[in-house]
Amino acid sequence: MPWLETVTMQRMQFVMACLVDGLSVSDACRRFNISRKTGYKWLARFSGEDVNSLADRSRARHHQNTIPESMVQLLLKTKKQYMLWGPEKIRQYLLNLDTPGVPAASTVGQIFKSHGLVKARPPARFKPTQPHVLYEVKEPNDVWSADFKGKFKHANGKWCYPLTLTDNCSRIILASEATYSPNNAFVVSCLERIFIENGMPQLLRTDNGAPFAGHGVWGLSVMSVWLLKCGIIPERIRPGKPTENGRHERMHRTMKEALNQHCSFSSLEEQQQWFDRWRKEFNEIRPHKALQGKTPASVWKPSERQFTGPRTEMPVPDNARMLRVAQRGDLWFNSTRIFLSEALRNEWVWMKPLNEQCDEIGFGELILAHYDRINHRILRLD
Numbered sequence: 552m553p554w555l556e557t558v559t560m561q562r563m564q565f566v567m568a569c570l571v572d573g574l575s576v577s578d579a580c581r582r583f584n585i586s587r588k589t590g591y592k593w594l595a596r597f598s599g600e601d602v603n604s605l606a607d608r609s610r611a612r613h614h615q616n617t618i619p620e621s622m623v624q625l626l627l628k629t630k631k632q633y634m635l636w637g638p639e640k641i642r643q644y645l646l647n648l649d650t651p652g653v654p655a656a657s658t659v660g661q662i663f664k665s666h667g668l669v670k671a672r673p674p675a676r677f678k679p680t681q682p683h684v685l686y687e688v689k690e691p692n693d694v695w696s697a698d699f700k701g702k703f704k705h706a707n708g709k710w711c712y713p714l715t716l717t718d719n720c721s722r723i724i725l726a727s728e729a730t731y732s733p734n735n736a737f738v739v740s741c742l743e744r745i746f747i748e749n750g751m752p753q754l755l756r757t758d759n760g761a762p763f764a765g766h767g768v769w770g771l772s773v774m775s776v777w778l779l780k781c782g783i784i785p786e787r788i789r790p791g792k793p794t795e796n797g798r799h800e801r802m803h804r805t806m807k808e809a810l811n812q813h814c815s816f817s818s819l820e821e822q823q824q825w826f827d828r829w830r831k832e833f834n835e836i837r838p839h840k841a842l843q844g845k846t847p848a849s850v851w852k853p854s855e856r857q858f859t860g861p862r863t864e865m866p867v868p869d870n871a872r873m874l875r876v877a878q879r880g881d882l883w884f885n886s887t888r889i890f891l892s893e894a895l896r897n898e899w900v901w902m903k904p905l906n907e908q909c910d911e912i913g914f915g916e917l918i919l920a921h922y923d924r925i926n927h928r929i930l931r932l933d
Contacts, residue, residue: 562605565590566597618654618662625650626659630668633837635808638663640837643844685795686754686786692854694719694786695752696799697742697763699733700806706817713826714741715806717799719756721851722839724802724830725749729822735762735774743858746781750854756786756796763787767880767892768912768920768931776894779915780861798841805833865915871901882912887927891919 561583568579569590580590598604629641636644638660645653653659663669688694700713712733716726726745730737755778757763764787765772775785788795809829816822834848842850867873874882880893882900891900895914902922903911909930910922921930 559605559607562593566593566605569594570597618658619652622652622654623662626662627666627668630663634668634812635805636837639840643838643840644836647838647844647846685756685788688719691718691720691851692750692752692856694754694756695725696756696796697738698758698796698799698803699760700803703810704815705819705822706815711816711819711822713806713822714738715799715803716741716745717802718752718847718851719798721847722798722802722842723834723847723851727806727826727830729819729826731819733762735772738762738774739777742778746858751781751783751856751858752854753856754784754786756788756799758793758796759787759790765892765894767890767894768929769892769917771892771894771919773894776898776914777861779917780865781858782856782862784917802833862915865899867901868903868913871903871913873899873901875899884922884927889922889927889929891929 565579565583565585568574568582569576574582576587576590576594580587583590593605596604625645626641629645630636633641633644639656642653642656642659654662660669686694695716695718697714697716700715702710702712705711709731711729711731714726714728714730714733714737715724717724726741728737728741759770762772762774763785764770764775770787771785778785793800806829813825816825835846837846838844839847876882876891876895876898878896879890880896881888881890883889891912898914900912900914900919903913905911905921908923908925910924911918912920912922912929918932920932922928923930
């Protein structure tokens with residue numbers, strides 16, 4: 552019958568059988584009905600100078616590298632200062648400050664958990680799908696993203712709509728502007744100010760809501776036509792696919808968590824002051840995991856593309872003829888009215904032969920649609 556591990560005398564009898572009686576380990580193990588692994592363990596542990604060498608040992612974990620109390624208090628103080636930051640972000644923040652002896656993120660997480668500072672996050676409600684092929688971001692100012700962060704009510708009963716603008720490479724928040732009127736005029740005025748201060752991106756990525764998109768070919772809106780005149784290509788994600796603008800949406804989640812820590816605001820001025828403070832923390836203090844712990848402000852740099860206002864004349868390819876869009880947003884072909892886009896009313900578009908049956912219709916550098924000459928219809932590309 553195998554030993555009970557707490558019976559120290561049986562272990563001593565086994566050791567004496569091997570060392571005094573001269574039995575081989577195999578024979579002694581068979582006599583005491585134990586495995587050779589167990590037999591060798593007790594032979595190796597036996598010490599004639601220590602009467603407790605064959606007694607049971609504690610199986611509790613040994614903490615050889617106990618975290619100093621001063622470091623624990625520093626971690627707790629930092630966590631209470633930035634309650635929405637997780638262990639990895641707080642660890643990286645302290646490393647960015649050249650703090651010595653910062654433990655691993657897993658250890659930091661255990662310290663926060665033992666002090667009741669960790670809140671379990673609910674599981675995701677959906678699984679990300681295969682993303683739409685969008686412009687590849689390689690450098691700062693390749694692609695910026697713009698969106699309205701939902702809406703929330705102020706103490707005066709009015710709904711506030713925050714307009715946010717970020718750089719997809721550095722993740723820096725270039726604008727977070729509060730407004731009661733999320734219209735085209737507000738967005739254009741904000742973009743003009745940001746373009747003057749920071750230069751322009753190559754593309755501006757948005758969703759398909761107003762004022763970023765409209766009806767007609769290519770989903771053009773008045774704002775997207777203005778962007779094209781400024782030399783910026785509008786890029787839109789697919790409807791119902793916010794994950795295709797995941798970096799911007801992740802920033803919105805961080806903003807929402809921070810907003811939930813505050814009471815209702817009473818005015819746009821009070822709201823904007825909060826946005827400015829939070830944006831400074833996000834850009835200049837908060838480490839970003841995707842940036843290897845750097846802050847967005849340390850990665851971003853102003854764009855070399857200077858804003859000079861919308862162009863009065865758009866580029867036209869060779870061998871193309873010009874057509875002016877009517878007030879209702881349509882073109883006329885052989886007494887046939889074909890709707891193009893109200894956003895292009897009174898604008899000049901170009902048409903260029905593509906093959907024996909079709910022409911290309913474009914505005915500046917952008918090809919908007921194909922025109923089927925035989926059937927007199929617009930073939931949408933979007």
